[in-house]
Amino acid sequence: MTVVIVIAVLLVIVTGVQLLKIAELRAKSKGENIWEVKEKDGKFQASLMIVFLIAYMAYFFWQIYAWGDRVLPEPASEHGVPYDFLLNLTLGIISSVFVLTHIFLLYFAYKYAYSAKRKAYHFAHSNKLELIWTIVPSLALTVLILFGLNNWNKIMKPVPAETEHVLLELTGQQFTWTARYAGEDKKLGRSHVTLIEGANATGVDATDEFAKDDKIVKGEFHLPVNVPVQFVFRSIDIIHSAYMPHFRSQMNCVPGVKTQFNFVPTKTTAEMREITGNKDFNYILLCNKICGAAHYNMQMDIVVESKEDYEKWLAEQKSFVE
Amino acid sequence: MSHTAVVDSKTAWAGDNNSPFGAGYGKLMMWFFLMSDALSFTGFLAAYGFYRHSYGDIWPSAENVFTHFPFMHGHHPLLYVALMTFILIMSSVTMVLAVEAGHRMDKKGVIKWMFWTIVGGLIFVGSQAWEWYHFIHGTELGAIELGIGTYTLPDGTVEHTQGIIARWADESKQALLLPWREVATDNTSAYLQLTGQAMQDAVAGGHEVYGANLTHNEYGHPLFGDFFFFITGFHGTHVFSGVVLNFIIFVNVIMGTYQKRGHYEMVEKVGLYWHFVDLVWVFVFTFFYLV
């Protein structure tokens, strides 16, 4: 099989060489240079620019049509709403810029193809134009920056201690996640990698009073709807990243450092199943920072339910001391 | 190839082999190389600053660590480093004098001043080696690296003790000094201590550390040792290579190469490198030893 392919390739190459030689000889026989761009060839390439404009724009719109609904469903968190608004606003702006500039670019590329009858217009600079297209983008960007930073500051603020919230630690490691709920005392017990042993996979300090009522959970973790959840992220080996796309949430898990993120889930799993029309839908936690061979399969399900269901579920989970 | 031709700003940028900076290409290259080398050191110093800031309150204090002076007993904080710095700066002065002698085509003058520059450089490298030796060797007392456990600070925070270095307060070995202070933010308040039973438990649970290497040191946080070795080592390598370069050029001066060439620009170029090495040391000395 390999031999056949090799021979086929060689034949193609030899044919190509011969074709090129013929083309050069033909040009020479007509008294021309093969490398000179003839006006009609140039005009043909120019017309391809218009074909390309139409095809590229059609391709762009076709993708939106064919795949536009495959992107993430509506946000399942409180900050997800202004997030999606800003995202769609930005996408709207850049799509318009994308389409408009391409129309100008490719139309000019078509219209001004070389003709011996014309002369190009020796127009070397215009301060006015430079100012216009410096100031207009600056204004658009200022809007995006202000919106963005406003959201950013709100999103990155930790949940104030007095507000009722769920305090949840997620520990990443090759290649699994472990969730730990702070118990009734609303504090997470201390932990350190040197304390990792056997069943204590995340190194919780058994001598710490606050650790005794912590609940450790694997496989899936639950959240009550409309209650803020304050995450604390850890890693015990290398950098991972806790990505919860439906909640518009992502934060790196770094060994030696505790990072935080928080959001308010606003849609229960049941609701989301209805919205997406997928009865097997589940929220999910993915690892999103390259972490080794099984990086592609490091996940944990997330269930969002009513407060009562959540408390029922939590009560069934074993606390650390058990 | 012109080197010190007088160039005004009108002609400089205009072409015709004029240098905008009035310098030959070799010198210009040396300047840009020094800029890039400066950024390597900046990377390291930035890394150092990053950690010094994070661990500010428990970072060892250089004046407690570098207290030796050759052939003298007693406690002389930073005295030897200051002397080393002085010698290196003086060697830059002698280098300037060598370059100046070169401008006057004074071969004997160049030889004299380059000789002292090389001597200064060698003394510096030797001193740095001596500092390393003492740093690695450590004190007679040593320190205790604590084992697994916790320690509660006066304000209630709980610290893990694993890997923390506790130093003996004095030769009597009655008390261990912890890196935390009685008042967290006040650099003048006393270090917390372990005495009596708590001290004995700590000694039993930990292990003795003498001297320093890349993973542990008796002075405090492991990164203190890591950065000491790496930054002074990287700098020392530059000093040593500078000494070698200076020596090669020195030999050339003696052989009359530059006298024949009609200019001592090569001396200027290695002079630039030498000044750079000196300037970097000023920064290292300031940020590592003084701050």
Add this chain to the structure above:
Amino acid sequence: MSTHHHHHEDFLFKYIFSTDHKMISKQFLITGFTMGFIGLVMSTLFRLQLGWPGESFEMVELLMGSWQENGIMAPDKYLALVTMHGTIMVFFLLTAGLSGTFSNLLIPLQIGARDMASGFLNMLSYWFFFLSSVLMLISLFVEGGAASAGWTIYPPLSALPQAIPGSGAGMTLWLFSMAIFIVSSLLGSLNYIVTIFNMRTKGMSMTRLPLTIWAFLFTAIIGVLSFPVLLSAALLLVMDRMFGTSFYLSDIYIGGQVLDHAGGSPILFEHLFWFLGHPEVYIVLLPALGITSEIISTMARKPIFGYRAMIGSMMAIGFLSFIVWGHHMFVTGMNPFLGAVFTFTTLLIAIPSAVKVFNYITTLWKGNIVYSPATLFSVGLVSTFITGGVTGLVLGNSALDINVHDTYFVVGHFHIVMGLSAIFGMFAGVYHWFPKLFGRMMNNKLGNLHFWTTIASAYGVFFPMHFLGLAGVPRRYYTNSEFPLFDNMVDINEFVSTFAVIALVAQLIFMFNFIYSAFRGPRAPQNPWKGTTLEWTTPVEHIHGNWYGEIPAVYRWPYDYSKVDENGEFLYGDDYIMQTTPMGENENDGGH
């Protein structure tokens, strides 16, 4: 700089250890393209895995041996391929290959110098690059395989062989290779800067330099200032790996034991790495932008619009590139205030980029455009620069980056600006200056075919990635088939991979054209594209010292295309005026 007239040069010094900038530029080109092709094959291989996960590709097993047992790629080898692909493409093809070729070829020719300031250092620069390439390729064959922590090699993954096999010998070789690469790059940059400042011919003031030279100058300055910090980052990583230091490592439990490192932070590595990493992408892009300015202007028979604005925007991009690195680190948990600062500076950098795009389009307006393959690729570069650049507005905004960081949205963005724009600049440069490189002409029809197949298939590969990213599909995933969430992405992945294979085949057209033309292409004339710049005044065959006799003096800027008198007739009878033509008595020089 005197020319040495060698009456007899042996093979070794004429070809292998040449100090002639023209030969060195070809050496960079060949090595760069070879590495680029290897990187391209790697990407096609892992696209096969992503498009048809779990399918057996027996033919690939022939090439990959134990990495593809039973025709299926192993997951950690997938990561090795992804890492090496990124490393090779960013550094070996688009930095050394692009800058090394065109800075070396064009700087002396376009400024009017006999050669680079130091031919010896230039020769060293190439051979260090060659050595670095060899080491990088050897790392594919060592035990444990090649480095596998992504081209960004974050520790602790890159510091610990227990975390992934590639972080053993493969990673060590990677670090050695890159250290030598950095030396090569620095030597080259020093030469370029000093030559441009010191060795311009009579009349070639800085504001009469072609934009290619300005681009190469800024690129070299950025390189001199940013690569050393990568060197620092890499040296500290070597210390952690080999000497037990804790610069980046702390509190690690792996392989059943707690490691002895304490106090370090992987985030420090990220800061140091991206301090180079971000300027690096402009090191990749600026030469391509400079080349495009030159080619669009020449082929449209029109001055580049806004010459000074183009210089100013390159300077602004160069400066800003040093203060935006944190936008790669928005979700690392660094202080949110820093995140805000970096958002601000990152979105600022969009402004000079936009100015350049509008200037390119205005240059085409009312031009008289001759369509060589170089022209096509230059117009294509503007299209891809727009397409890829605008998605930067999403990624640069910290609040939005939260949900698209490390997804295919990012992969789409950087491939379109680097994998398309920058490589298009390189292709355009090769087609346009082939006569100066090899004294022959490439075939236009094949070149045109190469362009259209490439741009169509490349957009087929990278555009859909934005949708994958917006659907939450992470990057560096061996397969997307483990999550029911991504089941509806299967056809998009197949779409992308199909076009990846087509794109690979399209490059074979270029390879064939390039090799044939270098040996048997029609001989080039003196000035095939009727350009105004000095390189077209040198003889077609290469000579040391570039010009017979005196170096020509220059009297005007390089963009006097289609200059007309009051009657609308071309001055001097044609639609271009060489820089070597003195100004006429009543001619208006427009301030240049």
